Amino acid sequence: MSLESLFLDALQKSLKPALGCTEPLTVALASAWARYYSCGELKSMDVKVSANLYKNAAGVFVPGTGMTGLGIAAAAGxxxxxxxxxxxxxxxxxxxxxxxxxxxxxxxxxxxxxxxxPDVFYTHISAQTDSESICVLMGHCHDGLMQVQVNGDVCYEQSTEKPFASSSEQLDKKWSVAEIVRFIEQVDLKKLAFIEQSATLNVALSELGERDSMGLAIGAQLRQQQRRGYISDDLSTEAMILSASASDARMAGAPLAAMSNSGSGNQGIAATLPVVAVAKRLQSSKEQRLRALAMSHLLAIYIKKLQSPLSALCAATTAAMGAGAAINWLLGGDIQQVEQTIRYMIGDISGIYCDGAKPGCALKVSTGAQAAVKAALLALGGRAPLSDGVLERSVDESLKHLGELTLSALIPTDQAIIGWIAARQN
Known part of the structure; x- marks a missing residue:
């Protein structure tokens, strides 16, 4: 597969509209498939999921229900x-x-x-109706239907290829920050046209979140403080407000879909809206904006491919690294400065943990947006962060270190967080 085909294929497979947080959606989807294959009246249902999926579904609102958790997700599905x-x-x-x-x-x-x-997307539903028993197994990704059994007979089975690499060693060696930037600068613009939908969907979500002060109203509150003169009207603030407002709406169960990236709406928001905010303020051309959006999304995909699909690391903040790089590029940065932008962000916000999907995710999304603009501007100055801590001189090696943390060192952290969340549910 050519480099162009590899990158375009990754973008097309990793960007999907999603109505609501994707972890409860997985359970809702499994339950809907169970109903699809049944003909009786529901008597009971048993839902079993991976610990990571449970963590990311317990505290988030399910669209159209006004309620949180996997129970209502399964029932609504x-x-x-x-x-x-x-x-x-x-x-x-x-x-x-x-x-x-x-x-x-x-x-x-x-x-x-x-x-x-071992499969962080593992979802198993066993439903009993007045006429049959149905078992649905999902895995490998949020919408990966693997098997359906009715009364013990397999009526659907599909082996789903994993969309994520579980370690950096399994990632195609063609991937690198520099190659992604070169691809974005050279690819025929018409081949990136589908990326525009990410801006359309996520801007609409942001406008709803700010207008209706949804969720924690992080975006709406920041706008109010801006109007009072307590915070400035600049690139950083606008990136924060647009991004936080979209996350506010999404985590509150808004009736609008987000464009997700690598299975996450917040990652899609983090990769989209800081770029939209800066491109608007800079009055960038349509071509510049589209290429920057594609760069941000593709870098976010690459960074996520180096990590565990679900872990104790906040992937919305690492997706924002793609936005920071694209913002630097919009500001005139070259490949080296784009790389340094990501290194600045790794040194800045790489320690933010994921403690489950919830309205408070908008806080972390706003932090990622703010850090993206700061890093993009710092990288323009020509200085580079030192090679220390998690940082190597190579941005790609630095990203590998970040991914390795999710595969080993952060596992005990993840387990502790899951235990706290589970204790509150009982």
């Missing part, structure tokens, strides 16, 4: 989801279905539990 819509499975949820879903939570036996499993 069964009563009102359309599995053929993929990560927009709950776009068909209506009031009648919602009433039935909420009733099932109180009247039906619906159990949710988690387990240690």
């Amino acid at each position: 069964w009563w009102g989801g359309d599995p053929r819509q993929g990560l927009q499975v709950l776009s068909t949820l209506d009031e009648k279905a919602l009433v039935a879903a909420k009733q099932s939570l109180s009247s039906q036996t619906l159990k949710v539990s988690y387990c240690d499993h």
Whole structure:
């Protein structure tokens, strides 16, 4: 596969519209598939997921329900989801279905539990109706349907290729920050046209979040303080407000889809909106803006490929490294300065942990946006961070170190966080 084909394929596979947080959507999708293959009245349902998926679903609002957690996600998927819509499975949820879903939570036996499993996307649903038993297995990615059994007979089975590398050694050696920048600068612009949808979807989400002060209203509050004159009207603030507002809306269960990156809406937001904010302020051309968006998304994909798909490292902040690099490029940075932007960000915000999907994610998204602008500007000055700590002289080696933390050192941190979240659910 040519380098151009490799990168375009990665962009097309990793950018997907998603209505709501993708971890509860996985459970809603599995439940909707169970309903799709059944014909009876639901009597009971048992939901079992990986510990990481549980962590990222327990505290986030499920679109259209006003409720949090995997229980309502499973119930909404069964009563009102359309599995053929993929990560927009709950776009068909209506009031009648919602009433039935909420009733099932109180009247039906619906159990949710988690387990240690090598596949962080592991989701197993066992449903019993008045006429059959249905088992649905999902894995490898958020929308990866692997097997469906009805009364013990396999009626669907699919081996799904993993979309993420589990370690840096498994990543194609063609990937590097420099190669991505060269690709973005040279590729036919028409081949990147589909990237524009990321801006369309995520800007709409941001506008809704700010207008309606959704979730923690981080974006709306920052805008209010800006109008009072307490914070300035500059690149950094605008990047924070646009990004935080979109995350506010998404984590509050907004009825609009985000363009996700590598399976995460917040990663998609973090890779999109800081670039949109800066491009607007700089009055960048449509071509510059589109290439910068593609660069940000592709770098975010590369950085995530070096990490565990779900871990104790906040991937929204590492996705923002792609935005920082693209902002530096919009400001006239060359390949070396783009690389130094990422190194600055690794040295700045690489220690932010993921403690589950929740409204507070908007805080971390805003931090990533602010750091992206700061690093982009610092890199223009020509100085480079020293090679120490997690940083190597090579930006690619530095990113590998960051990924290695998620595969080993941060596992005990992840386990501690999952334990705290589980204790609050009981």
